[in-house]
Amino acid sequence: MHIRTEDLSSIEIEFDSGVVPPPYSHIFKLKINFSVKALETSLDLIYTDREELTEEEIFDEGFSLDDDFHFNGDISKIWEKPLKELYTASKWTNKSLDDEGGINLSLKDRQGKSSLVIPQNQQEWQILAQDLIQAIYETSKKELPLSLRYLIKTKTEETMIELTMKFSIRKVEIKINGKITEGAWDKTKDLLSYVFLPDYDYSKAKQQVPNHNGIFIDCGDGYWHELGKGVVNIDNSFDAVSKIKDGFQKLL
Structure with a gap:
């Protein structure tokens, strides 16, 4: 079911890095609720398959032993326009994600109806998701600009x-x-x-x-x-x- 842009109440971006090896392999769920003054946001980012590696191997790649990140809070409403613009411009595929991983979207409208879609323009969605995560890092003071x-x-x-x-x-x-x-x-x-x-x-x-x-x-x-x-x-x-x-x- 296609949801019109103007009827969107929330978007959840779910990503799986697929065949990328640890310690880089990861998944995340980024949920954004559209509200009047801000974007109510939650993020769960989890690195996967690290049990295969020694601590030294993880450190050598520039990571720590606890790189998972979780956030619940508001980010600036300024991100609503580019997010909805990308949604409006996107086309969807009926193909499931394969071992290469990628992004799927869980959508909800103002009446509570939901839809699960997979965008064809995967790279654009991955770039925007990373931008949103960077905005979260700055908002939460995890990182400086x-x-x-x-x-x-x-x-x-x-x-x-x-x-x-x-x-x-x-x-x-x-x-x-x-x-x-x-x-x-x-x-x-x-x-x-x-x-x-x-x-x-x-x-x-x-x-x-x-x-x-x-x-x-x-x-x-x-x-x-x-x-x-x-x-x-x-x-x-x-x-x-x-x-x-x-x-x-x-x-x-």
């Missing part, structure tokens, strides 16, 4: 771009040499998708702000990497480093 620094140094001038993604309120703050402006959310998300594609060589990274000419980036952990030297493309068929340079240049 993502902040990047980008530095262009030449013989004649220096430009520092500081980029802060505030998922809790779906806003981008751009600071260029101390002057703050608001950025476009979707365009900045596109830029971020390129930032984390290359290989970052931490043996060449510095914790001090670079004092020689070049283009540098700090991805939020305090380490400065030089593009083209400490930041290199993994896939020769796609020049992510150039995409990063172009994206930050457009912010100017």
Whole structure:
């Protein structure tokens, strides 16, 4: 049964990572109730199959022994529009999810009628779900907003771009040499998708702000990497480093 967007009272996004190996394999249920002032939200995120691994193997991958996360509370109503827009634009499939995993949606309308659907546009729903989870992390103070620094140094001038993604309120703050402006959310998300594609060589990274000419980036952990030297493309068929340079240049 299809539920009209305007009749939606709640959406539950259920995800299974499928054949992804531990410690990365996980499931989550993200339920959102549409209310007048906020989105009443619950999240249960559980990592799976870790009994197969030693503690050392889990730590080596950057995880802890207790990475599960649970949340009940409100997130900003600003997320209602993109969520309903994606629902409206989506098409559904009759095929069940296979071993690759994915997302299904449990829907409920204002009269209490329910429906279970599987979107064809799985990637779009997974991206939005991750954005919503990041908003929850910020709202619950589990994590701070993502902040990047980008530095262009030449013989004649220096430009520092500081980029802060505030998922809790779906806003981008751009600071260029101390002057703050608001950025476009979707365009900045596109830029971020390129930032984390290359290989970052931490043996060449510095914790001090670079004092020689070049283009540098700090991805939020305090380490400065030089593009083209400490930041290199993994896939020769796609020049992510150039995409990063172009994206930050457009912010100017």
